[in-house]
Amino acid sequence: MLARRRFHREDITFSDETQYKTSRDSLLTGRDLFAASTDEGFILHGETPVVYNQSQEKDTRMVEKSESRVEPKVTPHNGITRVYQADNVTENPHEFIVKYKGRKYDIQNLLKKHPGGSRIMKPYKGLNVDEAMVTNSHSIAAFHLFEEFVQSNQEEYQEIERLVDWNAPLLSQVGSLGDRYWEWVNLPVNRPIRLFASNGLERLTVTPWYMVPAVWIPIIFFLLYRGCSIDLKGNFVDSIPQISFAISWGILLWTFLEYTLHRKLFHMKPPADSKIFITLHFLLHGLHHKAPFDEQRLVFPPVPAMLLAVVFYTAYEMVFPVAMMNFAAGGVAIGYLCYDMTHYYLHYGSPKAETYMYVMKRYHNYHHFSYHDEGFGISSRLWDYVFGTAITLRNLKKAIEW
Template sequence: MAPAPPPAASFSPAEVQRRLAAGACWVRRGARLYDLSGFVQHHPGGEQLLRARAGQDIGADLDGPPHRHSANARRWLEQYYVGELRADLQGSIENGSVPSAETQTTDPAIEPRFKVVDWDKDLVDWKKPLLWQVGHLGEKYDEWVHQPVSRPIRLFHSDLVESLSKTVWYSVPIIWLPLMLYLSWSYYQTLAQGDVRLFTTFTTEYSVAVPESVFPVLFVLGILLWSLIEYLIHRFLFHMKPPSDSYYLIILHFVMHGQHHKAPFDGSRLVFPPVPASLVIAFFYVILRLALPEPVGGTVFAGGLLGYVLYDMTHYYLHFGSPHKGSYLYSMKAHHVKHHFSHQKSGFGISTKLWDYFFHTLIPEEAHLKTQ
């Protein structure tokens, strides 16, 4: 017979009040208390929105308006559960009133599927590297990988290989911006010489000279091209649904993108590590070199490389930044977090919604609001 779970910790309103006064962000749902201090920066509505609700019952906020929180969002909340609120005649959390009997009982609306993951009974062993385990999940993989958790992931047994699969965010601008600047200056100088022509496979009569004045056009075209590539890769490669009977395709999906959806706030896995990024960047460089004259393809590539850096920096900020309400990044953060928690089959743009508009893959709520 399995041992009974340990009783939940209990806190008086005065004890919770002391934590709030010290800067913690505790909220409650019924009598259940949650410490969101470590989550406030990640919240798509902004840090201030959560801090304004510190000490309050957030049950109504979960049900909306402005929107009803998803099952994943409610499950995510349970990871921050710290205990139960008990009666205390010496004070209360809200407006000095004593919590009623109703608020002291555990909220019956919290269904079992919203409870925090039992790490000892999960489908995988979190004490071991996950990569070689997920392939055995089969038909359970798709549901499991789209139920996010707040903890880091280890993929490989080898410490060396594991280190190559992770990186800090600032490695991206440090490595790629100098290369982008070098290529931009080099190809601008080549274009300035005035001897670059398109369509040289035809006679000289039909070739087209490429003046240096088109450099900014080609560069911006590269940025735009990257935004399209970003969208297509995210939609059709990262969000492919691997066959449930394919062990290796499940592993491939997990290492490419599934691990990010499983642990969306693992800061070491939010930007592409330099080694795999180098292979992808080299591939696109070769394609452009083969398709266009070197200065033309190189300029487009340099613009695309800047687009990639902006994409990775934007992606990191959307997870860890706190943009001002009403700003572009605030809108993109809400857009991206909804993609993670409730709309995995839409909202594929990271740095822009342009291609979501164009290909009609806006998150349904946003598409509805747009038509109002």
Template sequence: MASKDFPVKFAGETYDLNKFLKDHPGGVNTLERYRGRSIAGVMKTYGHSDSAYHMLSDFKVKSAGDRNLTGGVSENGRIITKPEAECDVDEIAFLEELESRLDWSKPILSQLHKIAPHYQKWVNSAVYRKCRLFSNPMLEYMTFTPWYVVPIFWIPIILYLGLSQYFDYVQCEDCEDRHVTNIQFIWHLVFGFIFWTFLEYSLHRWVFHYDPGSSIRMIQMHFLIHGMHHKVPFDGLRQVFPPIPALVIVITLVTLIWPIFTYPLIKAVGSLTGYLIYDMIHYYVHHGSPSDGTYFYAMKRYHSNHHFLNHDKAFGISSKLWDHVFKTIVQVKKLNFALRW
């Protein structure tokens, strides 16, 4: 094999993890020692989910060789190897069968009816693939968003709104009836920021993770707004929110809160700042390489736990604040060594 390959063994098969090394939630350094060796034991030791075993199929090296098939036979005739017996074989076989119902070379959105009765199980079983949503090229293009587009789009809007509100309410002349001090202006910004953190948690928990049931339209909607991210969590072009749909949501929310809050646009500046920070943190905890002991290191491990172990907990991405409040906090396993990505 070429030096860039990273072969590992599992259940008598060979898998090349080269593309996955930096994305591995457990870091590069936990895999380095297993190059060319079996990973069955370590996967069991560190409590990998059925989704992790299922995702191995995306890295399988398609070549003949000594399969070392030993062990029993499942009810459906599958030979169970000794390493494979350590995981839930029937569950993984079912996940693989679900996956086989879809053709990943074609738009996925129009095929979701094939797995509808088991959508929640399927969508939380991650794969390491690219996902096409629409057959229409223009619609498909609008679903891709490089991370840097988000700050390029939102920073000018935040600066414009912030400065215009500051001059309208703080540095204004003849505006005693609506004048605010610098401290009051900052307070409204901070309130908006904190309001965003609550909104971030609420949207993630009660909107993005709602159960669409068996309705195909609701399943498709869920997959569009968040399910896709859980199914293909390593696709860097689909981990920040596209600016135009985000702008529509922002305008809708501002319209709703306008009659409720005083100085709504000042508060909106704080919320938009919180949103921008959130989206950048979300991208970074997926693709960044934070150092042990830092805030982002802890949040990267915390968010990985949400993706691969506790889908119904750990909803906070930029912070754990509201997970503590609503008791959805997760205690991530402590390690005696630092992870590297």
């Protein structure tokens, strides 16, 4: 029976009578390896992966593979190093199990969202990531988020997440977190947020991304049209340089607003004894930091955005000459639209290495997980440099692939 059984690691199939050499120089036959298998797969204690096939020439596929990736080193005291899946074990395609500090985590749902990209994690399927988590240094937020995926002790794992009842609407609870709120809100989870018990109210608080262009593109055209027909009285062609200037000013002004609102308003720490301020902070921005993967709460809902826009529009009247005002307002609205779409893309897009968006996505990930008090620019880093809050991205050996 045994002779017909074969098992594999990724694309490598091990057969019974063939000898395999491990990194500790012990020779094991496929049969030995299989004898140590369990119903869940094969667990090899204290050995690094099989790298050399004795009965054949060097197995170049394997060697190439093991050299071209970052392998976790063996830490003998941590016992289990690798878990090999047997062919006859039904592998659940919806699971991606890794081990960390002796516990099992199913990170299938993290792969696409992982700020370090999905490709770098793929080789670790079934493996221990103790070392990988440290050599690729990870923030406290990353380790907290990791616990979201733990399979065992699900109920007990985080003292801090039990401060609220995740089965009840959160908005009425966060105010009571008091001095624990700031710590709680900056530790991300991989769950959607429920604010209200009422479905109707709840629906008002979520915004699919396409609502933003659907609402703001007509507003932009309206502002530009107003500028041409009222401010310039149809004298459009002669005024092109003036119009371009006003729109550019508007866009630049937006980048400044984006930075200032994000830094001074969205990241303003609410007083621990004020339930109202804590709740407002959570509503405005806290929920996005608590649940950064909640796609429905990523872009700014159009209704409060328009209320803010009305306030700003009144202010433009004081700042810009009448002939420029609507164009400048149009420029601000264009800047805002680009910002919100960029923000969505930074969370959900997969930009290629060396592109502007690739850098901005990494930059924004650092803001979310490691440096909450820096990296406030989303569409650009301009004002972070001006005000000394720029984040330096670390050099990576390999480009991230999301």
